[in-house]
Amino acid sequence: MATVLIVGASRGIGRELARQYAADGARVIASHRRPEDAAALRALGARPLALDVLATAAPQVLGRQLEGEALDLAFLSAGLYGPRSAAPLAPTAAEFDAVMHTNVLAPMQLIAPLVPLLASGGGKLAVLSSKMGSIGQMRDGSGWLYRASKAALNAALRAASLELAAQGVICMALHPGWVRTDMGGAGADLDVVEAVASLRRVVAAANASHNGKFLNYNGEQLPW
Secondary structure, eight states: OOEEEEESOSSHHHHHHHHHHHHTTOEEEEEESSTTHHHHHHHTTOEEEEOOTTSTTHHHHHHHHTTTOOOSEEEEOOOOOOOOOOTTSOOOHHHHHHHHIIIIIHHHHHHHHHHHHHHTTTOEEEEEOOGGGOSTTOOOOTTHHHHHHHHHHHHHHHHHHHHHGGGTOEEEEEEOOSBOSTTTOTTOSBOHHHHHHHHHHHHHHOOGGGTTEEEETTSOBOOO
């Protein structure tokens, strides 16, 4: 039985990842920030794990709660869009800190305690990125704070992949498509069930040749 950790499983793509992996028989550990989300995750068949990814002690808390575990997959899906303003309208300092801390600092802090849990069994590490973070495909300046945060996340994932390859950990950044969630909105292209099923196929098929890659939900490689 595979053991899967989903960080940021309270809603949206993270919640659906937890639901689908549990439904397929995986042992799912699903993090949540609000106490009221624990019961809903437990009802999906997941083990709830209370974690505030923005807390200074989050890496230590995660390490303590997962002590002795061996993970086949860790999926870091917590994210924040922030202001929808376009360049060159600057975000406030508070807006910048909220988005960058959630989308960049939190995953960078959580990767370290996850490494020994993934390396023990040749596990996979996936971060939920966005095509909006692709510099090579950027065609407009909308949501530029979110774009900057996902570009930074991609760089962090790529750097981690270069260090973790020797330990057998496969690291990848994933674009889920434009998904109908609270963040994506009702007019988005993809149903969350369809999007998550596609992401899971990409993760399942990933091997050492995919380490350090930026992958679309259909498996195509995206430019950084």
